Amino acid sequence: DRREEQAGFVDELCRIVEEQSIDLVLIAGDVYDSVNPPAWAEELFYDALERLxxxxxxxxxxxxxxxxQxxxxxxAAQLAYKHGIV
Structure with a gap:
């Protein structure tokens, strides 16, 4: 279980994006490490998208x-589009 490590990465990424005033974030694949991720991984992903x-x-x-997959x-594309996430 790498939940804490992954949450720490999201925190660091969000901090860097904010500090550097990044205009666009590209997440180029492998959002999850399996085609059937656990619910906590999906929650972490959606939280990261919202923060980013x-x-x-x-x-x-x-x-x-x-x-x-x-x-x-x-x-969540319909909801994501409303927040500038494609």
Missing amino acids: AAGGTRGVVVIAGNHD PERVRA
């Missing part, structure tokens, strides 16, 4: 990787 998008002021683009990554 900064209330829709920062663009976020997510591409499914070879470990991801594209339909699972795209599941």
Whole structure:
């Protein structure tokens, strides 16, 4: 279980993005490490997207990787689009 390590990475990434005033974040695949991730991993991913998008002021683009199920990554697309997440 690498939950704490992954949560720490998300915290660090969000901090760097904020400190560097990044305009667009590209997540280039392998959002999850399996095609059937646990619920906590999905929650961490959605929390990260929300934080990275900064209330829709920062663009976020997510591409499914070879470990991801594209339909699972795209599941929240309707809600994500409203926050500048593609």
